[in-house]
Amino acid sequence: MTDVLLTDARLPGSDTVTRLYLCDGVIADASQAPASAQRVSLEGRWVMPGLWDQHVHFTQWAIVRRRLDLSSATSAAFAAQIVAARLLAELDVPEPLIGNGYRDALWEDEPTAELLDAVSPERPVILLSGDLHAVWVNTAARYRYGLPHAGVLREGDAFGLQMRLDQEAPGDEDVAISEAAAEAAALGIVGIVDLEMARNLHGWTRRMTHGLQAFRVRSGFYPDEFDERLDMGLRGGDVIPDTEGMLTVGPLKIITDGSLNTRTAYCHEPYATGGHGVLTFTPEATTGLLARAVAEGFDVAVHAIGDAAVTHALDSFATTGARGTIEHAQLVRDEDLARFAALGVTASMQPEHLWDDRDASEKIWPGRTGRSFPFAGLRDAGARIVLGSDAPVSPLNPWRAIAAAEHRSADEREPWHPEQSLTRAQALAASTDGRSLAAGEPADVVALDRDPLTCPTDELLDMPVAATLVGGRFTHWAI
Numbered sequence: 001m002t003d004v005l006l007t008d009a010r011l012p013g014s015d016t017v018t019r020l021y022l023c024d025g026v027i028a029d030a031s032q033a034p035a036s037a038q039r040v041s042l043e044g045r046w047v048m049p050g051l052w053d054q055h056v057h058f059t060q061w062a063i064v065r066r067r068l069d070l071s072s073a074t075s076a077a078f079a080a081q082i083v084a085a086r087l088l089a090e091l092d093v094p095e096p097l098i099g100n101g102y103r104d105a106l107w108e109d110e111p112t113a114e115l116l117d118a119v120s121p122e123r124p125v126i127l128l129s130g131d132l133h134a135v136w137v138n139t140a141a142r143y144r145y146g147l148p149h150a151g152v153l154r155e156g157d158a159f160g161l162q163m164r165l166d167q168e169a170p171g172d173e174d175v176a177i178s179e180a181a182a183e184a185a186a187l188g189i190v191g192i193v194d195l196e197m198a199r200n201l202h203g204w205t206r207r208m209t210h211g212l213q214a215f216r217v218r219s220g221f222y223p224d225e226f227d228e229r230l231d232m233g234l235r236g237g238d239v240i241p242d243t244e245g246m247l248t249v250g251p252l253k254i255i256t257d258g259s260l261n262t263r264t265a266y267c268h269e270p271y272a273t274g275g276h277g278v279l280t281f282t283p284e285a286t287t288g289l290l291a292r293a294v295a296e297g298f299d300v301a302v303h304a305i306g307d308a309a310v311t312h313a314l315d316s317f318a319t320t321g322a323r324g325t326i327e328h329a330q331l332v333r334d335e336d337l338a339r340f341a342a343l344g345v346t347a348s349m350q351p352e353h354l355w356d357d358r359d360a361s362e363k364i365w366p367g368r369t370g371r372s373f374p375f376a377g378l379r380d381a382g383a384r385i386v387l388g389s390d391a392p393v394s395p396l397n398p399w400r401a402i403a404a405a406e407h408r409s410a411d412e413r414e415p416w417h418p419e420q421s422l423t424r425a426q427a428l429a430a431s432t433d434g435r436s437l438a439a440g441e442p443a444d445v446v447a448l449d450r451d452p453l454t455c456p457t458d459e460l461l462d463m464p465v466a467a468t469l470v471g472g473r474f475t476h477w478a479i
Contacts, residue, residue, distance in 0.1 A: 003037040004472055009047040012453035022443035022472035029439055042447050045466050049435040050190030050444040051398040054348050055388035058194045059166055062180035064392035068099035076111040084119040096124035103130040105261045105360035111136045113150030131259040131393050134158050155258055166198050181214035185475040188446035188465045191216035195253050208243040214475050218250035235297035251299040251324050254289055256281045257309035260357050265306035271364050283312040290322040300324035307331040314339045332374050341382035348386050351404035352394040358416050375405055376420045387430045399463045402427040407457050443472035
């Protein structure tokens with residue numbers, strides 16, 4: 001491995017020029033850099049620890065990037081028109097037309113099978129909601145996949161169909177993943193926590209042993225894979241052989257409730273539309289899984305979006321002493337904020353969802369949005385916060401997450417509950433996996449053409465990344 005000496009670099013918020021020596025995969029004392037080290041001038045660019053996305057469904061993200069985009073649809077009828085337009089532009093083939101990104105919480109009409117049947121009576125049409133907790137299908141898709149009904153499938157039925165689609169994805173999955181990995185490296189990403197529903201450990205092992213070294217991966221798994229992990233002799237944090245230390249065993253992922261858009265996030269108070277949402281694991285079942293994770297040496301990642309689901313998740317952490325994260329924590333009761341720090345539970349949050357869910361939250365959760373995406377509330381209560389995208393629910397782009405955490409508005413409107421914002425420095429720190437540029441830290445570094453601490457929000461959103469290094473090796477070069 002070639003040692004690298006980065007010269008003419010600046011730290012965020014500073015004009016002082018510094019050097020950074022990367023040796024044997026870690027940051028070392030720059031004064032000890034030998035003459036043989038590869039010298040790279042950053043020409044005054046800013047350098048900081050590389051970025052992590054703490055919640056990704058990477059295979060789905062790689063595939064969804066190639067699918068029909070429905071995010072602009074403002075009604076079910078509009079979405080059907082988008083589908084009709086794509087059908088006219090394509091060959092008449094038997095493969096299903098797959099779309100992604102519709103959000104129907106604010107629609108005045110309903111996504112029905114009849115709407116899709118009218119534009120595609122014979123070719124299967126499968127449309128994934130933006131939050132992935134629902135799938136809208138036509139009758140042809142119902143019969144092709146043996147689904148319980150046409151129209152909208154939710155939660156378990158939706159997840160099951162998505163897993164089948166991932167396994168049957170048209171085109172070369174490895175090519176799609178390679179393209180997405182290169183894009184991630186170009187954004188300064190040096191690591192991800194992959195919470196793909198499909199079994200991903202073997203896939204990452206094969207790809208990494210065949211040369212894909214774009215970033216580090218912590219490979220999460222779901223309850224139905226627990227015995228497989230144990231049969232392989234694995235425990236949390238284990239490094240997978242022959243991957244150069246890039247692939248490690250991640251947390252046990254448990255989905256305990258639904259989502260806001262699908263009106264299935266589990267809440268203490270009823271929705272404006274009625275009901276409290278859906279609890280997909282009972283509190284007792286969640287506690288049992290966390291207890292098993294503790295006994296077998298795994299961290300956990302507990303999906304909880306509604307405030308009641310968050311309460312139950314924290315109760316399970318308290319009962320079992322489990323380590324890990326609550327994923328999303330989109331709505332949290334004030335009395336539960338301090339429990340995160342007290343229990344050592346990390347809040348793993350996806351700020352860009354705030355931009356997507358702002359209006360739906362006001363409609364569906366009226367009167368309680370002041371504690372939605374409570375970044376500041378959790379910070380002030382001492383909780384550790386880490387940021388991610390939940391790609392493909394939001395784009396895999398850490399700069400957008402950082403901007404959303406600081407500036408809680410995606411348009412010309414005033415920030416939404418700005419009292420819950422993080423500072424820029426805090427949002428940056430929550431995106432670097434707790435890493436620094438101190439000696440002994442991994443040589444996972446990003447060089448930037450703008451000062452990430454002081455540049456305007458619009459420049460932050462389109463941050464030009466000059467170089468990304470993982471373990472001291474360049475994975476992206478634009479200098």
